[in-house]
Amino acid sequence: MTPSERADAARNRRSVLDAAQALFTERGLETTVRDIAAAAGVGAGTVGRHFATKEALYTAVFEDRVDALLDEAEALIESGDPNGFETLFGLIVQAGQANRGLSQALANDGFDLSAATSGDRDVMARLDVLLQRARAARLVRADVVIADVKRMVTLCAGAADAAASARLQQIVLAGLVPA
Template sequence: MSHQLPEPIPAESPAAHGTARALRADARRNRERVLRTAQQLFAQEGLGVSLDEIARRAGVGPGTVHRHFPSKEALYLAVSIDQLERLVAEAAALAAGGDPAAVFTLLSRMMADGAENSTVKSALTAAEFDLRTAAPEVATDLTGYVTELLDRARTAGLVRDDVTADEVMALVAGAFAAIRHADAHADPARAARIGGIILDGIRPRSR
């Protein structure tokens, strides 16, 4: 009895495309798993965690991590961009809602995320990476949503008439430094308190 080998699947066949899509989806899931694990480990244990340890904790092979992120700096940048993208998604959901105070929700979230990932942001700053340059579209989208939500809050009388989106973004950046200076980046309640004090500055002045 002859044993025929199965014919190879043509490169353009639906089956080949289905296999390629499955591989891409699997690679995407692995990458996301590595990013989430890296973010947690950097926040909990600092930047000294090795790429191999991140791979082990993420449940993937070391080659998977090194293939996506050839250096620690590349991983720092990817973690920060991923964080920005998730903030943009949250901002879009808030903008789609009708809460006039949603800008405070978004800014508080931005401060909390920044405090949690302050070590990564410090590493990027030391390496002279600027997220606004590395991911300009994402940064622009986030600023756009802050502007939209700020205008909504201003119309409702919830923020000062003279505050601008650029000033608000500067306050958020300053909040990271304030939280870190107070050594509160590992204490969510204290970090939130400091953030709240900063956000009080954009509320209308009492008469």
């Protein structure tokens, strides 16, 4: 394969992932591979060459979102900003809200979400680093631990819609501020 063929293949894969993410968010998991291929501007065979099954495509979309969160988390950690906790909390909630249907389907299809978000891909471990920094700066109550934060993320991301999620997020974050 020539360099230009590899570049085309990489572009096609990216187009398929972007189209799948948009369609899964908009239409849910009933979206067909043909719909995804059409939205990506490729043939169904191209989708099949990159992703052997629809479940493999679900997994790749989920992992792509995890990677984006990891990049954001690393940038926030490197910045040293004690407000990074609140920023990453919000990004995780938004990702969960936008991808709730996909995440539920992956969990129900036997895909182990924890495996895709553990080890060097553990977003919550990065959130914990930012939580500790925020506690040290007295921006977050000293008694808050990452297990509490995980439950709060789940609550906010699981809201009925984006407006309810944003409202819950504001309430939760206000409750974390020391008295």
